[in-house]
Amino acid sequence: MPRRYLDLVSLTDALAAMRRAFPPLNRTETVPLRLAVGRVTAEPLYAEYSVPQVDIAAFDGYAVRSADTLRAQDQRPLPLESSVPINTGEILPPSFDAVVMIEDTWDEGGIPWIRKPAAPWQHVRHAGGDIRAGELVLPKGHQIRPFDTGALATYGITRLKVRSVRIGIVPTGNDLVPLGVAPSPGQTIETNTLMAETYLTRMGATCRRYGIVPDDPAMIRSMLEKAVAENDFVILSAGSSAGSRDYSPDVIGTLGEIIFHGIAVRPGKPVLLARVDGKPVLGMPGYPVAAQTVLREIVGDMLCWWGLAPEGGEELGVRLSRKLASDVGFDEFIPVSVGRIGGVSWATPHPRGGGIQMAVVRANGYLHIPAGREGLGAGEEVCVRLTVPSERIACTLICTGVRSLALSELGNCLIDAGFMLHCCNASTMGAVLALRAKTCHAASICIPETGTAWRDLVLRYLPGVDLLRVPVTRTELGIASAGDLDIENLRFVNRPKGSVARMLFDAWLEEQGIDAARLTGYEYEVRTPGAVTVAITNGFADAGISPAAMARDAGLRFTPLGYESCELLIREESAGDEGVASLIQVARSPEFKERLRSLEELRA
């Protein structure tokens, strides 16, 4: 039967309880040097040989006895009669104590001459000068870097003991289909275990993914026992919410002891941690962004506790472009896009929610609102953890406002100019205010193509600002209907307040003298234009505002109401900025227009 969550534990308490419950694991494995990058040494590594093993020449030239060269002078060059040609790395012959570089000699009659005496031991690499046999190369606990491999190989170390954690990952759920199988509606591709494997492998864990287990307590139990026996840590994916079909908590509860179930973290709340046979078993939520948070903040912390290396991005101090609400007592993690606008680094949040995986894909970092804070204010200084190298921030263009396929394509075309366009969702009003606050490079707005809209929706909020308008798309909107436009007897679906479709519809209703309150379904708002035609063809409604092309594609009647203009607004003062200039140039280029046309045809 359905259950509510038990009392939520704070993130801090959850991590402390986890560390208390599980002492550090001391598993090691021996890997060949080639596969050691990123792994953490389990024991100190000592040089097998001295390098160099004996005194050798540091340069190409001639081995000499320094005493023989004492009389050489600029005015009285000296032939190196008893010298021996020597190459870099060759052994200095016995009784020789210096090398003269070939560049410092010239040839006369087959004998090299010099103008300067050689100091004793000049250009000689002493035995053990780099390292002596038995000297420490790397301590334990060191994460191997690519260039470390060369040094280790040089010092005779070909295999090394590294820290190891075996993680078993078990997906559960009747609705899951494996990657590669096309999901039916209501089915989900099983992807969280792939993501977990990819992420945890980069931290140096050895992951094993098991097959999908249906929602059946006996099968979950049997797979769990197997996975616990074969690993140091087990993750049950998508088995930790509180639905009627979630048997994992019960199964885990009968096999072992629950450390916590439910933590005050968003996303990631339904996570469960238990101890089975002394090993941690984690119930990971099914929502991908919640799963990511749990992998990073909980499993990642455990692996660090067990001595593996954190997969950490760079931290960057930035200002937050708009306020973010958050409940006191909850640690929240929010994907953001960071860009530098007018010399200031601004972070703009993407939508939250465990299911909106694209928000994380679009973001270049995330920020953490600690449990003690009741949200963050606009303009506040915050610390963002980047998910891209910090160099990219300088080439990132923040476009706040209405997102569209055309803007995505614009971003795609900008890559060749070396810039990354990050589109952050906001209404037209939100976009205009972001441009006013200088927290974006460009505002993406959609307004009706009428004289007053530009003045009422844009200009009044940006008085005295010199603006560049870059048109992106122009769309005809109107009423799509299954049959005749018998307004008062039709069931409508509407678009949200603030949308151009809604504005044009309201203006038309007023013009026609129709009272909106009398329309059936006027209050039924759908979020996308596509949902309007779907609602009509499904028989859920009879009419709604739709782009002309969509109505025609769906075989519906179309009564035109006006045009929607989607454009980029840019401050003229920033048009000289290299990235902004590229954005304008690409958006206005015939190639981009052509690309939009072909995309539209593709879709039609």
Next chain:
Amino acid sequence: MPRRYLDLVSLTDALAAMRRAFPPLNRTETVPLRLAVGRVTAEPLYAEYSVPQVDIAAFDGYAVRSADTLRAQDQRPLPLESSVPINTGEILPPSFDAVVMIEDTWDEGGIPWIRKPAAPWQHVRHAGGDIRAGELVLPKGHQIRPFDTGALATYGITRLKVRSVRIGIVPTGNDLVPLGVAPSPGQTIETNTLMAETYLTRMGATCRRYGIVPDDPAMIRSMLEKAVAENDFVILSAGSSAGSRDYSPDVIGTLGEIIFHGIAVRPGKPVLLARVDGKPVLGMPGYPVAAQTVLREIVGDMLCWWGLAPEGGEELGVRLSRKLASDVGFDEFIPVSVGRIGGVSWATPHPRGGGIQMAVVRANGYLHIPAGREGLGAGEEVCVRLTVPSERIACTLICTGVRSLALSELGNCLIDAGFMLHCCNASTMGAVLALRAKTCHAASICIPETGTAWRDLVLRYLPGVDLLRVPVTRTELGIASAGDLDIENLRFVNRPKGSVARMLFDAWLEEQGIDAARLTGYEYEVRTPGAVTVAITNGFADAGISPAAMARDAGLRFTPLGYESCELLIREESAGDEGVASLIQVARSPEFKERLRSLEELRA
């Protein structure tokens, strides 16, 4: 015959010439998603499906028609008679338009009750709410992050086209032996191609290493032709200096056109770049640190130019602890260790030189002195590129001074306390001055165990500073000799000025009334204590100053002169710092003393 280098090209000009000579490569390959992390997309990726495909429940609970719930109030709860139980992710049944969360209901007589009406579309995830079919997921040129794999899988993308560069790596040289073979004196383990493979693979290149080619023009030529035919870029390792056995430049010259040979970069000067069959062929210097610089600054730049992702560490603004000389016109790269001392981040340089690979292993970053600068001043603000995550800097302890095996072991023992000890080479005097300038956490000094040494060598430079002395090792020094100590007829080897051995020797000579100038070999300085006994047992000299243990191990006579005390000096004011406190505690622990004893026994 030996040749001098041609005119050196600046790094900037070399990179520009390289980019002019080779247009971007457009090679791609298709990889399964599991292997895509770190790779760079070669084309934009679009969603195969909408996610969700249809309207689904966002939470576990009950599907309802929102209109049916309008009358629910706190005082007048309502039974959800026509509701349908629904789990997270399940399809919303036709004509239902909202979900009530299970947490917001209670059960009475088998029917769920509510106290609050459901808003239309509440807790419903709309079709396409995450992404719509055909929408852009990632643009081209995006480096895949671990969490991106989950999103791509969710959107039906199981294989993807990524940018690809095939690099052939050919080691050349008679002195090379493959990894795994013990080198004889004068032989070198072939490790640079392993290092190149490891480094370039992490940038997304596909590397192929060929077998070692001896210094034979015909064999080099034939291998080069094969490698050029099979790859997009060829690296000839250790074939670019100007020695008599370096045939690579000639071979490359006859096969193609040389773009540059010799650049004004230290280390890395002898690098060569040519075009053979339209493809770049790079002659990489044999010195490992020079090879690293060339891989990072030149090959890395080329791969970025060809669209792969840079392997970049974080940049950190720090202050330089001591001045660094550098020739104008040369770009220099110098390994450094960065630590925070008293709230300031200080970078302390390690020894330069293409052969000192341990300097890079010990360092946690490097700094770049641009060609336009004639060195950098002590205390100057500089930018360091880290080779470890920046979080580590806070746990890094900088110990400047005399390095020893005991200090390395101390570092090894400190790891368990969570701190990394970086030992930066300096004389006792240098260490004392570093402590005075507060650029290190601890100074490692070695002084004679006499009353005046402490006053003359330490106290006079640190007046008024409260100091903690932490003894590390105490060593008896004396004259090791092959036979009788007939001072005036022996050939000596000496230790450098400033060494305790030299101080004790000079003091003894003065005491005995012996004129140093009359001693044969007094001016022959060897850098390590071990070299003294080696010189005597080899017959190169008859006597020298050596630790008692080494003299006895070598079967030499020993005349004691005094004791050397090696200790850590720490400012008392910093002893409360967590890292410094751990350092003191570990250095004074019986476990550490025991470990030193067992290491000595192991060596004996």
